[in-house]
Amino acid sequence: MRSPGGYAVILDPGADRALLEMDTFTCCHCNRVCHVRPGSGVKRGYCFMCGAPHCGGKNCWECVPFERKLEAWESRGRFQRMMERL
Numbered sequence: 342m343r344s345p346g347g348y349a350v351i352l353d354p355g356a357d358r359a360l361l362e363m364d365t366f367t368c369c370h371c372n373r374v375c376h377v378r379p380g381s382g383v384k385r386g387y388c389f390m391c392g393a394p395h396c397g398g399k400n401c402w403e404c405v406p407f408e409r410k411l412e413a414w415e416s417r418g419r420f421q422r423m424m425e426r427l
Contacts, residue, residue, distance in 0.1 A: 349376055369393035370401040 345364030353360045364377040369391040385397040388404050395401040 345377060347374070349374075366394050368396035368398070368401055368407075370395045370403075370405060370407060371398060372407045373398070 346367050347365040349361070349363050349365045351361040365374050366377065367374055369388055373396050375385070375394075375396045383397065385394060386402060387394050390404040391406055
Protein backbone atom coordinates (compact mmCIF):
# COMPACT_ATOMS: atom_id res chain seq x y z
CA MET A 342 0.00 0.00 0.00
CA ARG A 343 1.44 3.35 -0.99
CA SER A 344 0.17 5.44 1.91
CA PRO A 345 -1.15 3.30 4.75
CA GLY A 346 -3.15 4.95 7.50
CA GLY A 347 -1.35 3.19 10.30
CA TYR A 348 0.91 0.38 11.44
CA ALA A 349 0.01 -2.65 13.59
CA VAL A 350 2.23 -4.88 15.68
CA ILE A 351 0.54 -8.01 17.03
CA LEU A 352 2.35 -9.53 19.99
CA ASP A 353 2.24 -13.00 21.53
CA PRO A 354 2.15 -12.73 25.35
CA GLY A 355 4.42 -15.78 25.72
CA ALA A 356 7.01 -14.77 23.11
CA ASP A 357 9.77 -12.19 23.36
CA ARG A 358 9.17 -10.67 19.94
CA ALA A 359 6.34 -9.56 17.65
CA LEU A 360 4.39 -12.16 15.74
CA LEU A 361 3.04 -9.93 12.98
CA GLU A 362 3.80 -6.45 11.72
CA MET A 363 1.64 -4.92 9.00
CA ASP A 364 0.21 -1.72 7.56
CA THR A 365 -3.38 -0.75 8.33
CA PHE A 366 -6.03 1.56 6.90
CA THR A 367 -9.44 2.73 8.10
CA CYS A 368 -12.51 2.04 5.96
CA CYS A 369 -14.05 5.28 4.73
CA HIS A 370 -17.59 3.87 4.97
CA CYS A 371 -17.73 1.90 8.25
CA ASN A 372 -14.64 3.18 10.10
CA ARG A 373 -13.27 -0.36 10.54
CA VAL A 374 -9.50 -0.77 10.85
CA CYS A 375 -8.24 -3.27 8.24
CA HIS A 376 -4.87 -5.01 8.11
CA VAL A 377 -3.08 -4.98 4.77
CA ARG A 378 -1.85 -8.45 3.84
CA PRO A 379 -0.50 -8.49 0.27
CA GLY A 380 -1.43 -11.64 -1.61
CA SER A 381 -4.10 -12.71 0.89
CA GLY A 382 -6.90 -12.64 -1.70
CA VAL A 383 -9.18 -10.48 0.47
CA LYS A 384 -11.51 -8.48 -1.77
CA ARG A 385 -11.40 -4.79 -0.88
CA GLY A 386 -12.21 -1.67 -2.82
CA TYR A 387 -11.50 1.96 -3.39
CA CYS A 388 -14.23 4.60 -3.34
CA PHE A 389 -13.58 7.26 -5.97
CA MET A 390 -16.24 9.54 -4.46
CA CYS A 391 -14.58 9.53 -1.01
CA GLY A 392 -11.07 9.17 -2.40
CA ALA A 393 -10.19 6.45 0.12
CA PRO A 394 -10.02 2.64 0.41
CA HIS A 395 -12.85 0.64 1.95
CA CYS A 396 -12.92 -2.74 3.68
CA GLY A 397 -15.03 -4.55 1.08
CA GLY A 398 -17.85 -5.38 3.49
CA LYS A 399 -21.30 -5.94 1.98
CA ASN A 400 -22.52 -2.48 3.11
CA CYS A 401 -19.37 -0.63 2.07
CA TRP A 402 -19.63 -0.98 -1.73
CA GLU A 403 -22.22 1.81 -1.81
CA CYS A 404 -20.79 5.24 -1.03
CA VAL A 405 -22.23 6.38 2.30
CA PRO A 406 -19.42 8.13 4.21
CA PHE A 407 -19.11 7.37 7.91
CA GLU A 408 -19.63 11.04 8.83
CA ARG A 409 -23.01 11.02 7.08
CA LYS A 410 -24.00 7.88 9.03
CA LEU A 411 -23.04 9.59 12.30
CA GLU A 412 -25.13 12.63 11.43
CA ALA A 413 -28.15 10.40 10.68
CA TRP A 414 -27.75 8.57 14.01
CA GLU A 415 -27.50 11.86 15.90
CA SER A 416 -30.57 13.35 14.20
CA ARG A 417 -32.53 10.15 14.89
CA GLY A 418 -31.62 10.47 18.57
CA ARG A 419 -32.67 14.13 18.63
CA PHE A 420 -35.99 13.23 17.02
CA GLN A 421 -36.65 10.47 19.58
CA ARG A 422 -35.88 12.83 22.49
CA MET A 423 -38.18 15.44 21.01
CA MET A 424 -41.03 12.91 20.67
CA GLU A 425 -40.54 11.78 24.28
CA ARG A 426 -41.09 15.35 25.49
CA LEU A 427 -44.48 15.60 23.74
